Amino acid sequence: MSDQFVPVRRGRGRRPAAEVRAGVLASAGQILMRDGLAAVTFDRVAKESGSSKMTLYKWWPSPGMLAAEAYFAQSEQALEFPDTGDLRADLTTQLTAFVRLLSDGGTGSRVAEIIGAAQMDPDLARAWKENYSAPRRELARARLHAAQQRGQLRADADLEIIVDHLWGACYHRLLVLKVPVDESLVPRLIDQTLRGVTPAGA
Amino acid sequence: MSDQFVPVRRGRGRRPAAEVRAGVLASAGQILMRDGLAAVTFDRVAKESGSSKMTLYKWWPSPGMLAAEAYFAQSEQALEFPDTGDLRADLTTQLTAFVRLLSDGGTGSRVAEIIGAAQMDPDLARAWKENYSAPRRELARARLHAAQQRGQLRADADLEIIVDHLWGACYHRLLVLKVPVDESLVPRLIDQTLRGVTPAGA
Structure with missing residues (x-):
């Protein structure tokens, strides 16, 4: 994932947004493949990717749409x-x-x-x-x-x-x-x- | 629906099983077509078909399977x-x-x-x-x-x-x-x- 599409926000030690987004998608993709669509919840993806649930809510309207984007990225x-x-x-x-x-x-x-x-x-x-x-x-x-x-x-x-x-x-x-x-x-x-x-x- | 496939049980004024079954399928089919799959619940089908929920539980493992059979019958x-x-x-x-x-x-x-x-x-x-x-x-x-x-x-x-x-x-x-x-x-x-x-x- 390049920085091209997502503005990078730095400061106070936060990771760049693109990096966070890529990490969230990778975690969601792993959960999806391992345990199925129903296992892709904001709670679990936040925990496994080390991101805040707030970030996930901001970027994806639903866990289903996060799972779908993770599948697109993988395939x-x-x-x-x-x-x-x-x-x-x-x-x-x-x-x-x-x-x-x-x-x-x-x-x-x-x-x-x-x-x-x-x-x-x-x-x-x-x-x-x-x-x-x-x-x-x-x-x-x-x-x-x-x-x-x-x-x-x-x-x-x-x-x-x-x-x-x-x-x-x-x-x-x-x-x-x-x-x-x-x-x-x-x-x-x-x-x-x-x-x-x-x-x-x- | 003919009596051929479902044994007819009579007694104490109960309707024949085949008739009850056909009525349940007709109600389930109407609810499915009008309001969608999520609306096909045992509660609602029992109410609209005048059958007991117990009967529905006995014949169908889940409301989804009742809805599917209603669709097969209609199509x-x-x-x-x-x-x-x-x-x-x-x-x-x-x-x-x-x-x-x-x-x-x-x-x-x-x-x-x-x-x-x-x-x-x-x-x-x-x-x-x-x-x-x-x-x-x-x-x-x-x-x-x-x-x-x-x-x-x-x-x-x-x-x-x-x-x-x-x-x-x-x-x-x-x-x-x-x-x-x-x-x-x-x-x-x-x-x-x-x-x-x-x-x-x-």
């Missing part, structure tokens, strides 16, 4: 969208990382808990959509658009439906079907998304 | 899988009904609330999977299998991925992307699922 690097020019290879790289995250003992259930809680909590739903799902959909759309410009996808292909077909399929299994998601799904998912399922000439 | 008829032999037409019929249910002011958010609560409640998750999502996935798979037998789908098509691509895409928008789902999505979704997105000959 960001793992979920980059490569562009080597080879669409199928790049989708395989990104989706394999995503499926690993969902199936990596525990992380999948944490994602499920955050999305689950968002269905009853409009503030958390807004934070999830604005900070995570909408920007990630836009990153995917941009990568697919580049492929479309190069003629690797049909000009009339609906790129948002491709996003539903690749990442949405994984979320469907995680949240709705409640069946395990593993890497063996990735090549079949990509192939069927790209080629469809009707016989040649049909 | 069952609307979500039948037709087989006229025309795969595209049948998928259009079923998915249009499904999308209408998800977008029909309120029902979509009730489904989202039930699935959301299931992410934190293992009993509700099991009830949702066993009574709703697994049987519905199997109905869809059976309809797709019939099409595959008739040569309307490639022999190597993964039918479970087709389920993810059609119904999963709608759930992805409802639960994860939090964007409106409407009927205009249906034909594009079906077309892209069947035909894929790569240019001819690619």
Whole structure:
């Protein structure tokens, strides 16, 4: 976490705000991964990060939103969208990382808990959509658009439906079907998304 | 609700169990649709259905599971899988009904609330999977299998991925992307699922 986004306040021995914020997010992320969303309370995060509860109340409207931001911070690097020019290879790289995250003992259930809680909590739903799902959909759309410009996808292909077909399929299994998601799904998912399922000439 | 599944107990002027059960489910369904999942409490359902709370405790382990069963009962008829032999037409019929249910002011958010609560409640998750999502996935798979037998789908098509691509895409928008789902999505979704997105000959 750089000082760029959070003004650094010094004086009377206080730690810089950016440092405090990074520490709080790291503690919240650890608690989330270890013990689940319900364990992420302001009390516990304040204690484990050595920050005041007042600071937490000032920065996050609810423990759920703190937990969601901690998850975004942890997953960001793992979920980059490569562009080597080879669409199928790049989708395989990104989706394999995503499926690993969902199936990596525990992380999948944490994602499920955050999305689950968002269905009853409009503030958390807004934070999830604005900070995570909408920007990630836009990153995917941009990568697919580049492929479309190069003629690797049909000009009339609906790129948002491709996003539903690749990442949405994984979320469907995680949240709705409640069946395990593993890497063996990735090549079949990509192939069927790209080629469809009707016989040649049909 | 028929007497077939629930043994009818009579005596001392009590209503038959099946009738009581149907009345409880109808009340729970009304409360769910009108006021949301959190409003479905044993207290309120007992009061509105004229049943004893003891009866409710005996039949349902939690109010969430009662609400889920009420939703299954209400949606069952609307979500039948037709087989006229025309795969595209049948998928259009079923998915249009499904999308209408998800977008029909309120029902979509009730489904989202039930699935959301299931992410934190293992009993509700099991009830949702066993009574709703697994049987519905199997109905869809059976309809797709019939099409595959008739040569309307490639022999190597993964039918479970087709389920993810059609119904999963709608759930992805409802639960994860939090964007409106409407009927205009249906034909594009079906077309892209069947035909894929790569240019001819690619």
